[in-house]
Amino acid sequence: MMRAVWADYCKRLHNNDEECVEVELSCSADRVRESLSQREFDDLSAALRGNRHCRSLILWGNKELSSVDSLLGALQDNTSLERVNLELTGVEADRRELVARMLINRRIDRLAADPDMQRATTLDLSCTGLENKDMKRLGQALRSNVCLTSLSLWGNKGLTNGRLVEELIQANEAMPLVQVSLDDSGVDEDGVAGVEKLLAARRVQRSIALLDANESGRVLNLAHSGLDDKSLAAVGASLARNTSTTSLLLGGNPALTKQGVLSFLTALSASPACQLAHISVDAGQLDAAASARLRAWRLQAVIRLLEHASPSLTSVDLSRMDLTNKEVEKLVLPALARSPHVASLSLARNRAVTDECLRGEGGLVRGGVE
Secondary structure (H helix, E strand, O other): OHHHHHHHHHHHHHOOOOOOOEEEOOOOHHHHHHOOOHHHHHHHHHHHHOOOOOOEEEOOOOOOOOOOHHHHHHOOOOOOOOEEEOOOOOOOHHHHHHHHHHHHHHHHHHHHHOOOHHHOOEEEOOOOOOOHHHHHHHHHHOOOOOOOOEEEOOOOOOOOOHHHHHHHHHHOOOOOOOEEEOOOOOOOHHHHHHHHHHHHHHHHHHHHHHHHOOOOOOEEEOOOOOOOHHHHHHHHHHHOOOOOOOEEEOOOOOOOOHHHHHHHHHHHHOOOOOOOOEEEOOOOOOOHHHHHHHHHHHHHHHHHHHHOOOOOOOEEEOOOOOOOHHHHHHHHHHHHHOOOOOOEEEOOOOOOOOHHHHHOOOOOOOOEEO
16 A cells, blocks of 8 residues: 555656656555655655655655655755654664755755745744844844744754743734744743733734734634733723724633723724724623623624624624623614624524514514524
């Protein structure tokens, strides 16, 4: 079976099949007899020499492999390959390191030289052998990028200094980087925590900028963003002027207090331009009185936007609000009838609301209902 797969990969690589972006020929312990031979590896390397599409070569567990000379030769011409996994093979550690170093060096050089890479929004450098000494060069390579939002660095054991990651994030303030993955890297818990704290602050700053530019979209996700009462107030000031965002996610921000949330709701209520109709917080974060205040604000906000036929409000979520038939009949349905923009209404988990309420005179006449 392994030989047939190997032969097919060689053919596709020779033919420059643009869909062949990964070669997966790993060999688990229970299939050791199927291990690729050195000759087969050399033939595979030859097929890679002129290939322009394959980015990943996965060969872990092939015990009969001992030399990477043919691959190093192929890499003199091949420019697409980005990562090679030769773990648990017969190739010595220093030779595996040589391949990884060659690949990461040219990857960073390519980042700096390729205009398309400067416009990339995501960058995956996981399991590439990236080390502390590479971080300064990587930061320099990204100095002109104004699009990158997500950077994956997981699996790089040689990356141990979290402060170097922080410096990379801060080196280009115009780069909107808000997510960095460091799982299974060499950075310890304190280092990861420092990076996450910095990223959380950047997420809030970026969200405020998007709100001010009215480019924040319908849903603004600030969950797990390290928000406190002060930063929530800053978000509220921008939301008061925003005319596009209708839903705000605030879960996973334990520093938010009851008073901070109540002050936030009061500020939003005073803004006629605000289009926000839904706020989610962690269950149990607010006491009964604050939860009741959030419920009242949420219902009032939805009714106000419906009565003004807000074009931003196309989907109404009134789930889990303990609504009564009277509130639905007297407030929700009459307001809903005034808005031509709403396509769906969710009343899920409102156990006191009956079918008769929705089907009776003046009941729901259009859109979907849960």
